[in-house]
Amino acid sequence: MIVTKVNCDGYLAQLSEEVIGSYDTEATKAVTDIVDDLLAFQRKTVKITKGTIAPTVTRALKVDNSTVLHALLQLRESVGGYISVDNDKVLQWATDIGEDKGQQIRYRKNLLGITKETKYEELCTRLFPLGGSGIKLSDIHIENEVAAKDSDASYGYLTLSAKYACYNGWTGLGDALPDGVVVSGGEVWVVPTGHSADADWQYPTLAYDDDVASSSYYNIIFNGWSTPFELTLPETTSAKLKCYLYKRQAPETISKVKVEIYHTGAYHTVYEADFPIEEWFDIEYDEKDVSKVRLSFFNTENYRAYPHIFEVHVFGNTTDPVWHQGVDEHVLRCAIGDYDSEADYRVSYTHADFLMAWDKIAAGADIISKVLTNKFEAYPITLLEAGRLMLDELKEVPVSYSISTADLSESDEFDFDFDALQLGSIVTIIDEELGISVEARVVKIVHPDLLKPQDMRVEITTRLRDIADVIVDLYRELG
Amino acid sequence: MTTTARKYIVEIRDSSGDLVSVLHNAYGISFTEAVNEAPLLDFSIPADDSKAADLTITNEVWLRNYETGAVVEKFRPSHRRDTR
Numbered sequence: 001m002i003v004t005k006v007n008c009d010g011y012l013a014q015l016s017e018e019v020i021g022s023y024d025t026e027a028t029k030a031v032t033d034i035v036d037d038l039l040a041f042q043r044k045t046v047k048i049t050k051g052t053i054a055p056t057v058t059r060a061l062k063v064d065n066s067t068v069l070h071a072l073l074q075l076r077e078s079v080g081g082y083i084s085v086d087n088d089k090v091l092q093w094a095t096d097i098g099e100d101k102g103q104q105i106r107y108r109k110n111l112l113g114i115t116k117e118t119k120y121e122e123l124c125t126r127l128f129p130l131g132g133s134g135i136k137l138s139d140i141h142i143e144n145e146v147a148a149k150d151s152d153a154s155y156g157y158l159t160l161s162a163k164y165a166c167y168n169g170w171t172g173l174g175d176a177l178p179d180g181v182v183v184s185g186g187e188v189w190v191v192p193t194g195h196s197a198d199a200d201w202q203y204p205t206l207a208y209d210d211d212v213a214s215s216s217y218y219n220i221i222f223n224g225w226s227t228p229f230e231l232t233l234p235e236t237t238s239a240k241l242k243c244y245l246y247k248r249q250a251p252e253t254i255s256k257v258k259v260e261i262y263h264t265g266a267y268h269t270v271y272e273a274d275f276p277i278e279e280w281f282d283i284e285y286d287e288k289d290v291s292k293v294r295l296s297f298f299n300t301e302n303y304r305a306y307p308h309i310f311e312v313h314v315f316g317n318t319t320d321p322v323w324h325q326g327v328d329e330h331v332l333r334c335a336i337g338d339y340d341s342e343a344d345y346r347v348s349y350t351h352a353d354f355l356m357a358w359d360k361i362a363a364g365a366d367i368i369s370k371v372l373t374n375k376f377e378a379y380p381i382t383l384l385e386a387g388r389l390m391l392d393e394l395k396e397v398p399v400s401y402s403i404s405t406a407d408l409s410e411s412d413e414f415d416f417d418f419d420a421l422q423l424g425s426i427v428t429i430i431d432e433e434l435g436i437s438v439e440a441r442v443v444k445i446v447h448p449d450l451l452k453p454q455d456m457r458v459e460i461t462t463r464l465r466d467i468a469d470v471i472v473d474l475y476r477e478l479g
Numbered sequence: 480m481t482t483t484a485r486k487y488i489v490e491i492r493d494s495s496g497d498l499v500s501v502l503h504n505a506y507g508i509s510f511t512e513a514v515n516e517a518p519l520l521d522f523s524i525p526a527d528d529s530k531a532a533d534l535t536i537t538n539e540v541w542l543r544n545y546e547t548g549a550v551v552e553k554f555r556p557s558h559r560r561d562t563r
Contacts, residue, residue: 002526003562008540008554012517046494076515083515087553097514423512443514450487450508450542 011048011085015069018042023071028058028381031079031093038068038075039091051090055079059385062378074376078386082424098424098442105460106430107401115402116431122463124394125357126369127164129387131377137351137387138168139380141180144346147332156339158183158323158332158347163388166329166352174333175325180350183323183332185343189242189313190322192231192293201229207309212244212278215310223302225258228294231312238316239287241270242280243295246308249277253301259283259312262292278310290314330358355387357395370394398463401429401440405456421445427460438462487551489522490541491533499538500530510542510552520554526561534559 020041025034032053039050059078063071072091076083082097107114130136142165147158160167169178177183192208200220201207207216208231218226241261247254259271270285293314297307322338325331329352354369361367372390377383421427425442444459487510489502508522520542524531534540540554 004524004526004528004531004534005560005562006522006524006534006540006556007558008520009557010518010520010552010554013557014555073515085517087550423514441514445512447508447510449506450510451506453486 011087011089012069012083014044014085014089015042015048015072015091016067018044018068020063020066020068020071022064024062024378025060028060030058031055031075034059034061034075035072035091035093038071041068046089048085048089048091051086051092053091053093054095055081055093057385060379060382063376066376070376074374077374077377078382078389080389096424098422098426100426100439102428103421103425104428104430104437105401105403106432108432113404115404116433117400117402119398119400122394123368123397124370124391125360126354126367127357127387127391127394128354128369128371129377129383129390130371130373131380131383132375133378135377135380135383136353137355137380137384138353140351140384141348142351143348144184145348147183147345147347149341149343149345151336151339151341154336155333156336156341157326158345159326160330160347160349164355164357164391166354166356167347167349168352169350170325170329170352173325173327177323177325177332178350180348181332182348183345184317184348185345187238187315187317187343188322188338188340189315190233190236190238191311191313192233194232196230196232198227200227204229207231208311210311212310215246215308217246217306217308218297219304219306221302221304222299224299226297226299226307228260228296229309230292230294232292233290233314235289235291236314236316237287238290238314240282240284240315241290241293241312242282242315243275243312244278244280244310245275245295246278246306246310247275247297248304248306251301251303253299253303254297254305254307255300256298257307258296258298260294260296261285261288261290262294263288263290267292267294287316290316329356351384355384355391357391360395393463396462398461399429399431399438399440400459400461400463403456403458403460405454405458421456421458429460486545488543488545489520490543491530492539492541492553494537494539496539500533502528502530504528504530508542512552518552518554520552526563 018041035050035053057079061075072083081093081095083093085091107116146161148161150157167181191210195204197204200218201216202219204216206214256273257275258269260267260269271283293312295309299305323332323334326333421442423442426439428437429440430437440460440462442458443461446457448455489505491499493499502524505522505524511519534556540556542551544551
């Protein structure tokens with residue numbers, strides 16, 4: 001017999017026949033506006049129009065020599081959701097489809113009609129997303145991200161709060177912060193780390209040993225200004241310092257101290273006046289990045305007046321290592337004495353080349369790394385968003401159930417309304433083999449022969465799609 | 480399991496949506512839906528059925544629920560193979 005076999009595609013496939021020569025948002029843009037731009041490339045007489053675009057996020061997108069369908073699916077990689085074209089040729093983009101009507105399926109090994117597939121090889125807890133032209137996550141620098149705080153008896157801790165975030169350059173617990181990692185918001189009293197003073201200043205290192213019981217002192221007879229004592233410190237953004245000083249009181253001939261701070265290439269006087277003896281006093285000034293402090297004392301008479309410098313501390317924010325690397329790539333720590341539980345700590349950092357499913361990792365054996373390349377992705381920030389969506393799915397071992405209703409109908413144990421199933425419906429699988437129940441989604445419904453409408457094959461999965469599908473989709477040429 | 484009367488019918492419509500013909504002799508009608516994919520419709524028809532000539536690239540194929548009258552899905556022919 002001569003037979004004609006026909007294959008037909010739904011309206012969504014029409015967009016695979018519309019080509020985009022070049023499109024670049026150049027900056028992030030609302031997804032709905034990007035959809036407008038992509039649909040505007042259509043040349044057919046009867047076009048697909050835009051319906052309800054539920055995602056409200058912004059993204060950047062660059063497409064060259066591709067189809068409208070491929071561009072939409074590429075955009076969906078970083079946004080999520082469900083794209084379809086209805087019978088009126090209207091494009092719909094939902095964030096959720098189907099319903100959870102409380103339907104349950106009980107899976108048992110010896111039950112015909114259900115095939116269960118567990119893909120352990122699909123598990124990934126550390127994902128390296130790569131884009132086109134070598135784009136990677138370390139192209140991204142994050143500024144002032146709020147960090148989660150914690151502490152114990154010895155240390156204060158900061159944990160990056162962005163999902164799956166990792167800072168670049170982690171080398172080990174207690175190591176200095178890598179380049180590009182800066183902690184702000186926690187102001188501390190910074191103790192100088194060095195000095196410069198002439199030999200008339202005795203025991204100079206005692207001026208910055210963080211101990212008000214010891215001091216450096218000026219050991220000569222002088223009149224007028226003493227030679228300066230310069231203290232060096234890690235560059236600190238500060239608006240305040242404090243001093244603990246002494247002068248001879250019987251007789252009292254020193255009338256004032258001059259305190260200068262070094263910033264923008266020169267010294268600037270911030271205090272020139274008398275001072276209290278052996279007690280802390282603060283000096284405030286406009287916020288500057290201070291790297292040195294210099295003190296000089298004025299003697300009104302030619303006399304050995306013994307000015308003492310016990311301590312000078314600068315209050316502010318320093319990149320110098322109050323903070324150090326933590327136990328892994330998303331933790332920083334500092335000594336508990338430098339930790340301020342009330343501070344609004346923020347971390348700026350260069351992102352590592354990978355994302356880590358921290359919620360799934362308890363030990364090194366839990367780290368399963370995979371590389372995922374999307375040669376069409378041109379923006380690092382979108383690569384990051386897409387990577388997060390992908391890791392949401394990849395960090396769980398996917399379990400799929402393929403159900404043949406023709407076989408199940410022979411079983412008395414099933415009382416399930418398959419006709420009520422829709423694409424996207426949530427079904428609870430009670431897996432008696434594992435002793436668990438999981439929620440899974442209907443991702444595919446096949447009617448092998450509509451002349452037997454009661455026969456269906458339904459695919460239900462805990463993951464929207466597996467990594468093999470992702471790799472195929474990212475490399476295939478659509479249209 | 481009982482075989483019911485035909486629940487679905489396959490129609491050929493022109494680009495304006497006007498009915499061209501109903502493929503009463505279509506068989507092996509397979510319908511697939513999957514998330515984020517275009518739905519698929521596959522079927523066979525005797526090649527000597529005169530309505531096979533209506534399957535052209537400019538016409539559409541509509542799948543209709545005969546019991547309710549509702550259109551389930553609309554399609555465009557993408558591939559045709561005549562086997563002798």
